[in-house]
Amino acid sequence: MYKNMNSLSFSPPAPTTLDGFKRRVSYLRVSLTDRCNLRCRYCMPLNGIEFFKKEEILSLNELKRLLRIFKSLGVTKIRFTGGEPLLRTDLPEIIREAVLLGVEDISLTTNALLLFSQLEKCVAAGLKRINISLDTLRQDRFLKITGVKGLESVLNGIYRSLELGLNPVKINVVVMREWNLDEIPDFVRLAQESPLEVRFLELMPTANNFEGTAGVSLDSFVPIAEIKDCVKKVVVLNKEEEYLGVAKVFSLVNGKGKIGFISPVSNHFCESCNRIRLTARGELKSCLHGSDLIDLRTPLKAGASDQEISSLIQQALLFKPEEHFIRPTHFQSQSLRMSQVGG
Ligand code: SAM
Ligand code: SF4
Numbered sequence: 001m002y003k004n005m006n007s008l009s010f011s012p013p014a015p016t017t018l019d020g021f022k023r024r025v026s027y028l029r030v031s032l033t034d035r036c037n038l039r040c041r042y043c044m045p046l047n048g049i050e051f052f053k054k055e056e057i058l059s060l061n062e063l064k065r066l067l068r069i070f071k072s073l074g075v076t077k078i079r080f081t082g083g084e085p086l087l088r089t090d091l092p093e094i095i096r097e098a099v100l101l102g103v104e105d106i107s108l109t110t111n112a113l114l115l116f117s118q119l120e121k122c123v124a125a126g127l128k129r130i131n132i133s134l135d136t137l138r139q140d141r142f143l144k145i146t147g148v149k150g151l152e153s154v155l156n157g158i159y160r161s162l163e164l165g166l167n168p169v170k171i172n173v174v175v176m177r178e179w180n181l182d183e184i185p186d187f188v189r190l191a192q193e194s195p196l197e198v199r200f201l202e203l204m205p206t207a208n209n210f211e212g213t214a215g216v217s218l219d220s221f222v223p224i225a226e227i228k229d230c231v232k233k234v235v236v237l238n239k240e241e242e243y244l245g246v247a248k249v250f251s252l253v254n255g256k257g258k259i260g261f262i263s264p265v266s267n268h269f270c271e272s273c274n275r276i277r278l279t280a281r282g283e284l285k286s287c288l289h290g291s292d293l294i295d296l297r298t299p300l301k302a303g304a305s306d307q308e309i310s311s312l313i314q315q316a317l318l319f320k321p322e323e324h325f326i327r328p329t330h331f332q333s334q335s336l337r338m339s340q341v342g343g
Contacts, residue, residue, distance in 0.1 A: 017074040019286070019320040027275045028075045030067075031342035032094065033057060033083040034280050038111050039147035040135070042174060042203055042216045043338045052340075056281040060090050062300055064097045066278065069309050077105040079131075081342030083280065086114040092125040099126035107131060109172070109343065113150045115157030123164050130161050131170040135179065137186050144215075145179055162195065170197040170260070175227050176220040184230040192235065192255030199247050199260035200227045205289075206337050224263035231259055264288075270323035276316075277341055284313060285341060286320035294319075 017025045034052050036044065058066070067078070078098050085091055085108060098106045108122065109131040119127075134154055136142050142151040161169045173180070173187055184200070191198040203221050231237070237250035237259065246269045247260035263269075277285040282297030294316040296309060304312075 017314070017317065019317040021320070021322050023273060023320070024074070025274055025276050025317055025320070026075055027077040027079070028070050029079045029081055029275060029277045029342050030063075031081050031083060031278065031280045031340065032063075032085045032088045032091065034337075034340045035087055036082060036084040036111070036339055037087060037113050037148065038084070038150070040111075040133075041145055041179075042176065042220070043206065043343075049337070049339070052281050056297075058280060058282045058297060060093060062282065062297065063094060065300065065306075066282065066296060066309070067094075067098055067103075068101055069306050069313070070278075071101045071103060072306070073310055073313060076103065077107075078103050079107045079109060079342075081109040083339050083342075084111055084113070086110050086112075086118050091118070092121040095122055095125040095127050109133065110157075111146075112154040112157035113148070114153075116153060116160050119157065119160050119164060119166075123166070128166060129168055129170075130166050131172055132158055132161070133172045133174075134158070135174050135176070136183055137190065138183070141179065141183075158196070168197050169195075170199055172199050172201055174201045174203055175222045176203055176216060177222050178220060179215070181222055181227075181230070184227065185234045188231055188234045188259065191257035191259050192252060193257075195256045197249065197258040197260055199249075199262055200224070200231070201262045202227075202265045204264055204338070221265065223266040224261050225266065228261055235259070268323065270321075273320075276320070279341060284316050286316055288341060288343075290321050292316070292319050292321075 019025055039045075080091065080094065088094070095106060095108075106127060107129050108127055110133070112132045112134070115132070132154065135145055137151070139149070139151045143149050158169065158171065171187070171190070175181055175184070187198050187200070190196060202224055203216070205218075235255065236253040238253060239250075241249045241251065241258075246264070247262045249258050249260040251258050277288065278296075279285060279293070282295065282300065284294040284296055286292055294312060296312060299309060299312065
């Protein structure tokens with residue numbers, strides 16, 4: 001499936017952002033840092049992760065330049081993620097740059113621990129919508145899942161997002177059998193009471209299959225069909241909405257919000273995948289679960305022209321695999337840790 005990446009060379013770019021399977025790649029997910037102020041069990045081991053060296057992380061200027069190049073190649077949607085993107089104090093400036101470049105759809109995925117105090121600046125910079133990750137509504141569990149006492153701060157961040165008019169405000173819930181399957185009714189109530197889009201996600205394998213990760217294993221996986229059955233026991237879903245994206249989204253017969261389901265494992269969406277990822281140290285990753293990493297920062301630092309970087313990106317797109325091979329019965333990722341790629 002993968003050709004030798006070392007054989008990539010500078011050559012004139014093809015005039016399109018189609019990948020090798022004729023999928024148009026228009027959605028860039030940018031991990032701004034691999035560091036995080038939480039230690040979610042399914043994402044990072046509780047102790048001992050080796051972070052990228054500080055000097056390896058893309059600087060503001062390097063990021064701005066890469067964003068400009070991606071935009072010129074046809075990227076219309078950018079999501080800033082991490083690690084925890086709010087740990088970067090220059091986040092508002094990065095968002096502003098994407099706005100100035102004319103990127104149509106700009107969003108942020110955050111654990112929201114620092115959101116309450118930082119959101120206003122991000123909104124002033126042009127942020128209009130947000131995804132907040134939250135896997136439990138119980139304080140004791142929040143501490144056990146993330147290693148930090150922070151539920152109240154996250155909830156304050158969620159309500160602040162609604163107050164400041166972000167739309168949509170999406171809540172990402174990774175469902176794990178032993179940790180929060182029993183909280184599905186509570187999350188459904190949250191969607192009934194507030195104009196939030198609560199999205200249930202299947203647990204995905206991380207690099208090394210949760211090795212060194214206490215309390216989450218392959219047995220934690222819950223397929224989306226089972227999650228949906230739990231939801232339907234508490235609420236009546238309207239007809240599925242037309243939706244551009246990976247979630248299947250439903251409004252509620254009785255409720256202000258919506259419920260979404262995302263099934264990257266049991267029913268993957270590779271066929272229509274339009275995503276590429278940029279790691280915090282400037283590597284391009286064409287598939288979340290693939291092993292390919294194309295270093296863009298080294299040529300950037302070595303003085304490569306925009307044209308040469310564009311050419312590297314376009315050639316890398318040709319290596320985007322047709323599909324990943326993660327299945328409920330085959331649960332192994334070749335990827336970096338989620339905190340290193342941004343999910
Ligand atoms: N720190 C930010 C946050 O948590 O929102 C952004 C980075 S985090 C890696 C992005 C998303 O990936 C989060 O919604 C998180 O729940 C999800 N994620 C991390 N590890 C995962 C896993 N093993 N399976 C499914 N989702 C995962
Ligand atoms: Fe940090 Fe997000 Fe990973 Fe949790 S999921 S450890 S908040 S990067």
